[in-house]
Amino acid sequence: MRLPATALLIVLTLLLPALSQAQPIIVDPQVLQQLQETIRQQQQQLQLQAEQIAIQARTLQALQQQVQSMQQTAASPEAVRAAAAPPPLPSPAPVLSSGNDKIKLSLSGQINRAVNITNDGGSTKLYPVDNDASNSRIRLVGTARISDDLTLGTRLELSIAPDESSVVSQNNQAPGDYFNQRWAEVSLASKRFGKLSLGKGDTASNTTAEADLSRTNVVQYAGISDISGGMRFTYKTGGYIPYPGSTDSKDKTLKVSDVFKSGDGLSRQSRLRYDTPTWNGFRLAGSLISNQQSDIALYWGGEGYGFKAEGAVAVANPKITNAGLLYDGSFSLLHSASGLNLTLAGAILDKEATEDRTNLYVKLGWLTTPVSLGSTAFGVDYTRSEHAARAGDRAWSVGAAMVQAFEKWATEVYFQYRIYALDRADGSAPVANINVGTFGARVKF
Structure with missing residues (x-):
C-alpha cells in the first residue's frame, strides 16, 4: 500500500526526534525534492478542482435563469400560438442550373395582360390584348467572371405576346401569337474600360426618349401608341381613313401608331455597341447597326438635394428615304419626399422635302404609398405629334393613369383612360376621336 506524501511527511516528523537521539539521520536530497514536487502538484490539482467547481456553479445559475425565462414565455398567448403553428417549410432547391458550371445562369421575365375598351367614334368594343408598352417576355442571362x-x-430574350395591343384593331381583333427575338447577344464588360456588346439588343439610342421616374410607365409613357396602336381612325361621317403608307399589307387604313411616333431612337437591332464607364452619372454609348445605320447617345442619372433625376439624348441615322437624322431626348425629375414628378420627352426627324416630323410629351405624376402593399402612382400626360403620317397632320392625346404595386407578389395592377385626336390640313372630313379605357396587370418573375 502506498502512503500519501502528506502522511509520510508526518511520520517522518514524529520519528526524526527519536532517531536523532539514537543515531545521525542522513536525508537523501533527491527523495526530498520528489516529495516537494509531489506536494506542489497536489496543491495545483486542488486549485484546479476549485476553479472547475466555481465554473459549474455559474453555469448552473445561468441554466436556472434560462428555465425561469422559458417558463414565463411559454405561458404567454404568443408562445402558445407559435407552438401550435406548423413548422416552416424548407426552402425549395434551385430548379434552374447552367449546363456549363463556369457560367452563372438566371431566368426572369414577365406576363403583362390587359383589356382595352375602345370607342372609335362609331362603336364601342372590348379587346383583350398583350400590353406592348412592356410586352410579355422571358429572358436568360448568363455571366462568367473572367477577372x-x-x-x-x-442574354437571350424572347417576346411571347398573344394579340399585341399595337396590332389589335377593329378588323383584326385576334391577330394571334407574336414571337420575337428581343435580345441575342454576347458582351464583355470592364469596370475600367466600359462594355462591348455584339448581337441583337438595344441600340445606343433605344430608350433615350423614355426616361421616366413616375412608375406609371407600365401603361403610360412617351410611347403612347403602344397600348392601342393598331386601332384605326375613322371619319366622323363613317368609314376608315385610307393610308397607302401603312405597314399593314392587308389593311391600308390609318391607325394610331401611324400618327403618334415617339421617335425613340433605333429600337433593338443587330449591332455592335460600346458603352463607356459611368463618370459622375454620365455615360456615352454608340452603335453600328444593320443596314448601315448608326447612333450615339448620352445618358445621365443622379440624386441629391431631395431629388432624383435621369435623362438622355441621342442622334441617330435611321437611313429612311427622304429623311435625315433623328434627334430625341427625355428628362425625368422626382421629388423624393412628396413623390411629385415631371417627365419630358421629344423627338425630331429631319425630312428633306416636307415638314419635319415632331413629337412632344409631358407628364405630371405623383408617387405615394397610402397602403403597405406597395407604391401607388398617378399620372396625367399630354402629347403633341405633327407631320407623322403626312405633312400637315396635327395630332394630340391626353391620358390619365393609376398603377398600384403589390411588392410582395411582384405585381402591378393598372388603369388608364386615353383620348387620341387627329386634325388634317387638307380639308378632308373631320376625324373621330378614339377613346380607350385600359385595365391590366403585370407580374414579374
Whole structure:
C-alpha cells in the first residue's frame, strides 16, 4: 500500500526526534525534492478542482435563469400560438442550373395582360390584348467572371405576346401569337474600360426618349401608341381613313401608331455597341447597326438635394428615304419626399422635302404609398405629334393613369383612360376621336 506524501511527511516528523537521539539521520536530497514536487502538484490539482467547481456553479445559475425565462414565455398567448403553428417549410432547391458550371445562369421575365375598351367614334368594343408598352417576355442571362475587372455576359430574350395591343384593331381583333427575338447577344464588360456588346439588343439610342421616374410607365409613357396602336381612325361621317403608307399589307387604313411616333431612337437591332464607364452619372454609348445605320447617345442619372433625376439624348441615322437624322431626348425629375414628378420627352426627324416630323410629351405624376402593399402612382400626360403620317397632320392625346404595386407578389395592377385626336390640313372630313379605357396587370418573375 502506498502512503500519501502528506502522511509520510508526518511520520517522518514524529520519528526524526527519536532517531536523532539514537543515531545521525542522513536525508537523501533527491527523495526530498520528489516529495516537494509531489506536494506542489497536489496543491495545483486542488486549485484546479476549485476553479472547475466555481465554473459549474455559474453555469448552473445561468441554466436556472434560462428555465425561469422559458417558463414565463411559454405561458404567454404568443408562445402558445407559435407552438401550435406548423413548422416552416424548407426552402425549395434551385430548379434552374447552367449546363456549363463556369457560367452563372438566371431566368426572369414577365406576363403583362390587359383589356382595352375602345370607342372609335362609331362603336364601342372590348379587346383583350398583350400590353406592348412592356410586352410579355422571358429572358436568360448568363455571366462568367473572367477577372476582378472583366465579366463575360450573354442574354437571350424572347417576346411571347398573344394579340399585341399595337396590332389589335377593329378588323383584326385576334391577330394571334407574336414571337420575337428581343435580345441575342454576347458582351464583355470592364469596370475600367466600359462594355462591348455584339448581337441583337438595344441600340445606343433605344430608350433615350423614355426616361421616366413616375412608375406609371407600365401603361403610360412617351410611347403612347403602344397600348392601342393598331386601332384605326375613322371619319366622323363613317368609314376608315385610307393610308397607302401603312405597314399593314392587308389593311391600308390609318391607325394610331401611324400618327403618334415617339421617335425613340433605333429600337433593338443587330449591332455592335460600346458603352463607356459611368463618370459622375454620365455615360456615352454608340452603335453600328444593320443596314448601315448608326447612333450615339448620352445618358445621365443622379440624386441629391431631395431629388432624383435621369435623362438622355441621342442622334441617330435611321437611313429612311427622304429623311435625315433623328434627334430625341427625355428628362425625368422626382421629388423624393412628396413623390411629385415631371417627365419630358421629344423627338425630331429631319425630312428633306416636307415638314419635319415632331413629337412632344409631358407628364405630371405623383408617387405615394397610402397602403403597405406597395407604391401607388398617378399620372396625367399630354402629347403633341405633327407631320407623322403626312405633312400637315396635327395630332394630340391626353391620358390619365393609376398603377398600384403589390411588392410582395411582384405585381402591378393598372388603369388608364386615353383620348387620341387627329386634325388634317387638307380639308378632308373631320376625324373621330378614339377613346380607350385600359385595365391590366403585370407580374414579374
